[in-house]
Amino acid sequence: EAEVAQSPRYKITEKSQAVAFWCDPISGHATLYWYRQILGQGPELLVQFQDESVVDDSQLPKDRFSAERLKGVDSTLKIQPAELGDSAMYLCASSHSTGANVLTFGAGSRLTVL
Amino acid sequence: AQSVSQHNHHVILSEAASLELGCNYSYGGTVNLFWYVQYPGQHLQLLLKYFSGDPLVKGIKGFEAEFIKSKFSFNLRKPSVQWSDTAEYFCAPRGADKLIFGTGTRLQVFP
Numbered sequence: 001e002a003e004v005a006q007s008p009r010y011k012i013t014e015k016s017q018a019v020a021f022w023c024d025p026i027s028g029h030a031t032l033y034w035y036r037q038i039l040g041q042g043p044e045l046l047v048q049f050q051d052e053s054v055v056d057d058s059q060l061p062k063d064r065f066s067a068e069r070l071k072g073v074d075s076t077l078k079i080q081p082a083e084l085g086d087s088a089m090y091l092c093a094s095s096h097s098t099g100a101n102v103l104t105f106g107a108g109s110r111l112t113v114l
Numbered sequence: 115a116q117s118v119s120q121h122n123h124h125v126i127l128s129e130a131a132s133l134e135l136g137c138n139y140s141y142g143g144t145v146n147l148f149w150y151v152q153y154p155g156q157h158l159q160l161l162l163k164y165f166s167g168d169p170l171v172k173g174i175k176g177f178e179a180e181f182i183k184s185k186f187s188f189n190l191r192k193p194s195v196q197w198s199d200t201a202e203y204f205c206a207p208r209g210a211d212k213l214i215f216g217t218g219t220r221l222q223v224f225p
Binding site for chain 2: 033035040041042043044045048056091093102103105106107108
C-alpha cells in the first residue's frame with residue numbers, strides 16, 4: 001500500500017536553531033498538507049499545496065515558518081528560529097486533489113525544542 | 115468560520131460495552147464529514163466518511179456514524195467495543211476545501 005514518507009521521525013533541537021522536515025506524498029497526489037499536532041490536541045493545518053502552489057497558509061506563522069513544494073512533488077517545512085512552543089508532531093498528508101477526497105497521512109516528525 | 119467540537123475527551127469502557135462519541139460542527143455550506151483514528155504508535159487513518167446520500171455510514175472495524183443535518187452532528191458509534199479499539203478518535207469536517215480536526219477523544223477499552 002502506498003505511503004506518505006516523512007523524515008526525520010524524531011528531531012531534538014535547541015531554541016533559536018533551524019530545523020527542516022521533508023515529506024514525499026503518494027505518487028500522483030496533487031494536494032499536499034502540513035499539519036501540526038500539539039500533544040493532547042487535534043491536528044491544525046499549517047499549509048496546503050495544490051501542485052507547487054500554496055492554496056492556504058493562513059495558519060502558518062510566516063515570521064519563522066516556511067514551506068515549499070518546488071516541483072509539485074515532495075515538500076519541505078522549515079522553522080527558523082525554533083521556539084519552545086514549536087514542540088509538536090508535524091504531520092504531512094496528501095490527496096488526489098482538493099474537494100471530497102480522503103487524506104492519507106504520514107507517520108509524522110516529532111520535534112522537541114529544548 | 116468553520117469549527118468542530120468533540121464532547122468527550124477521555125472515555126473508558128469495558129469490552130463489549132457500546133460506544134458513542136459526540137461530534138458537532140459549524141459550517142454554513144456543504145460539508146463532508148470524516149472520522150479519523152490514531153492507534154497507539156500508528157499513523158492517523160480514515161475510519162469512515164460521509165459525502166452525501168444515506169446519512170448512516172459504515173466504516174472499518176464495525177464502526178458507524180450518523181449525519182444529522184438539523185443538529186450539525188456526526189456522532190460515531192460501535193455496538194460492542196474491543197480492546198483493540200483503544201485509540202484516539204478525531205472528528206473532521208471539511209468545508210470550503212479545508213479539513214479541520216476536533217481535539218480528539220481518547221478511548222481506553224479494558225478487557
